[in-house]
Amino acid sequence: MKNVYTKLGLLTFLLSSWIMGAAQYCSPSYSNDWESIQEVSLTNGSTNLTSRSVLWDGNSNGYSDYTTGNAREYVCTPGTTVNYRISTNPSNSQNSGLTAWIDWNKSNSFEAGERVISKRARPPYSGTFAVPATYNGAPTAGGSYRIRFRSEWNAAPINNPCSRGSQSGEAEDYIFSVLYQENVAINEMLDPFIPSCSIGDSIIISLLSNSKTAIDSATIQWSKNDTLQTPYNWKGNISAGGAVSAVNITLGALTYKYGDT
Ligand SMILES: [Ca+2]
Numbered sequence: 001m002k003n004v005y006t007k008l009g010l011l012t013f014l015l016s017s018w019i020m021g022a023a024q025y026c027s028p029s030y031s032n033d034w035e036s037i038q039e040v041s042l043t044n045g046s047t048n049l050t051s052r053s054v055l056w057d058g059n060s061n062g063y064s065d066y067t068t069g070n071a072r073e074y075v076c077t078p079g080t081t082v083n084y085r086i087s088t089n090p091s092n093s094q095n096s097g098l099t100a101w102i103d104w105n106k107s108n109s110f111e112a113g114e115r116v117i118s119k120r121a122r123p124p125y126s127g128t129f130a131v132p133a134t135y136n137g138a139p140t141a142g143g144s145y146r147i148r149f150r151s152e153w154n155a156a157p158i159n160n161p162c163s164r165g166s167q168s169g170e171a172e173d174y175i176f177s178v179l180y181q182e183n184v185a186i187n188e189m190l191d192p193f194i195p196s197c198s199i200g201d202s203i204i205i206s207l208l209s210n211s212k213t214a215i216d217s218a219t220i221q222w223s224k225n226d227t228l229q230t231p232y233n234w235k236g237n238i239s240a241g242g243a244v245s246a247v248n249i250t251l252g253a254l255t256y257k258y259g260d261t
Pocket residue numbers: 036037038053054055056057064170172
C-alpha cells in the first residue's frame with residue numbers, strides 16, 4: 001500500500017498564464033547596465049532552469065520579467081536544496097551584491113522573510129537555498145511562485161525588491177514552481193479543456209507516477225478560487241517501475257467561469 005498525498009490548485013494549470021500576467025509586482029530599475037545578469041542556473045530540481053540573457057534584454061530600466069510569454073520556469077518539491085549559479089556580464093573583480101526573493105505567500109510583493117539569497121561576492125555567485133517544507137506554519141502549497149533576482153555592482157546586496165539601484169545591475173523574474181507530492185504528479189487536465197464564459201462541468205485530471213513502487217491510492221486536495229473542495233480519495237493502480245502511466249480521475253462537478261482558479 002502506498003499512499004501519496006497530492007495537492008493542486010485546479011484550473012491553475014489552465015489559467016496560469018493569465019494569472020501570472022495579472023499580478024501587479026513592482027518594477028525595480030537601475031541607472032547603468034554594468035553587471036547585468038547573464039545566466040541564471042537553478043539545479044537539483046525536477047525541472048532545472050538555465051536562462052541566458054543579454055544585458056538589460058531590451059528593457060531600458062534594467063528589469064526583465066520572464067514569467068510571461070515564453071516563461072522560464074524551475075520546478076522542484078518542498079524541502080529541495082536548490083543549487084544556484086548566477087553569472088553577470090561583464091564579470092569583474094569587485095565584491096558585488098546578489099539578492100533573491102520568492103513570493104511564498106503570493107501577496108504580489110516580496111517581504112523580508114521571503115528573501116532566499118543575500119550574498120556579497122565576486123561574480124559569478126553560487127550557493128544553495130532551501131525550499132521550506134512549511135511556510136508560516138502551513139505546508140508549502142504546490143503551485144507557481146515568482147522568484148526575483150537583483151544584482152548590484154560593487155555594493156552590498158539590495159534589501160529592497162522594488163527600489164532604483166544605487167549602482168549598476170539588473171533584476172530578473174522567473175517562475176519557481178513547487179510540486180506538493182512525493183512521486184505522483186498531475187499529468188494533464190482533461191476537462192475542462194477550453195475555458196468558456198460560464199461552464200458547469202466535471203473536473204477530470206490524469207495522474208502520472210514516477211514511483212519505483214506501485215501506487216494504489218492517493219489523497220488529492222484541490223481548490224476553487226482558494227476554497228478547498230472535499231479531498232478526493234483515489235484508489236486504483238499505477239504500475240511500478242517509473243514508467244509513464246496515467247489514470248483519469250473525475251474529481252467532481254463545478255460551475256466556473258472565465259478567470260476562476
Ligand atoms: Ca539579463
